[in-house]
Amino acid sequence: MIAPVPSVRVSVSSSFLTWSLVSYLRRTFASRAWAAQERAQVIEALDQFLDDQVTPLLSSVALPSTLVGAGGTPVFLSRILKETDDLDAAKLETLSWLLPDVQSLTDRLWMMSLERRQSLAGLPADRADVILFGAAIYEAVMMRCGFHELRPTMRGVRYGSLLS
Numbered sequence: 001m002i003a004p005v006p007s008v009r010v011s012v013s014s015s016f017l018t019w020s021l022v023s024y025l026r027r028t029f030a031s032r033a034w035a036a037q038e039r040a041q042v043i044e045a046l047d048q049f050l051d052d053q054v055t056p057l058l059s060s061v062a063l064p065s066t067l068v069g070a071g072g073t074p075v076f077l078s079r080i081l082k083e084t085d086d087l088d089a090a091k092l093e094t095l096s097w098l099l100p101d102v103q104s105l106t107d108r109l110w111m112m113s114l115e116r117r118q119s120l121a122g123l124p125a126d127r128a129d130v131i132l133f134g135a136a137i138y139e140a141v142m143m144r145c146g147f148h149e150l151r152p153t154m155r156g157v158r159y160g161s162l163l164s
Contacts, residue, residue: 039110042133046140058145066096067147072127073134074152079122080131081105087122089154097150099142106135 078095079087097105109117109132117128138150 039132039136042136043140046136047144050140050144054141055144063145063147065147066149066151067138067142067145068151068153069138070153070155073131073138074150075154076123076127076131077102077105077135077138077150078152080109080120081122083121085122092152092154095152097152099139099148099150102135102139102142102150106139109135 075087075092077097078092079085081097081101082095112120114128117123117131118125120128123131141147142150
């Protein structure tokens with residue numbers, strides 16, 4: 001069954017909001033060697049952004065328990081969790097990660113040095129800096145919106161709305 005139009009708008013907007021958030025966080029925390037101590041500042045910035053920009057949009061929308069994540073971050077998180085650089089779309093779309101999985105990986109990533117993240121299987125070295133923000137965003141959105149599960153996809157953002 002196809003989800004109602006408001007869910008499609010939320011899905012499309014969430015992709016833009018994720019990109020906007022990463023851009024904002026990258027500018028705000030300009031260092032390429034973010035430390036675990038900066039995580040509290042990132043979480044505070046995320047909470048403020050979600051309170052101001054996202055929560056008002058979603059207050060009247062019934063959300064499912066599963067978040068379908070399109071784009072680089074959920075793909076890279078899945079590759080890191082599976083410890084592989086090679087994860088095709090068919091295999092990727094059979095995976096799902098519970099909120100504690102996402103939280104645990106986010107914690108691990110924030111504790112690693114940039115050099116350690118650059119050497120992780122599944123993560124391109126040039127994404128080792130921004131994966132912290134992407135992981136923090138998915139964790140915050142899942143917690144704030146009540147999503148219990150993250151399903152990654154290499155398809156477009158409309159794919160998630162078609163699953164419901």
